[in-house]
Amino acid sequence: MLWHFLLRLKNKDLIISMPDKKPIALYFFCLASSGGAERMIIRLSNELDSRGYDVHLISWDKNDAKSFYPINEKVKWHKFGFNNGIKDKMRRTFSLYKLLRKIKPLCFLGFVMSADKVIYTANILARIPMIACERNSPKMYSIKFGCNCHR
16 A cells, blocks of 8 residues: 555654654645545545644645545645646745745655646755656556657
8 A cells, every 4th residue: 555655665664653743745736626536645645644644735726625525634735726827837836845845744745746847846946755646547648748658
């Protein structure tokens, strides 16, 4: 399971229930819809919360967005909003960078983030270890990027 990998991420002998509330950040672009990736990231967030982590969900949802799936009370959902254009990319990059520097997560787990350079840039600047969880067919990358990713 993915959460088992996360528990072993920083040290080989991480304690499963962490009393000092180690922070962890998870990203998906929109949590207000009812898809499978949304369900998985929220289930993972709730499980990590129940195991003692300080969980931060990050999305480009508007401030008034509601999640289709139930999120534990202690899980913090950071909604950055989204508009087209370079100015908004700069705003989101800087806002995410500031959040990551503030919470200092053990790692940043991103779901379906292959084309979102804002996520990569903010994580690189904040020097946070990143795990990318793609849920697309490798054929999608040959269409999008022109590479032979499916052998």
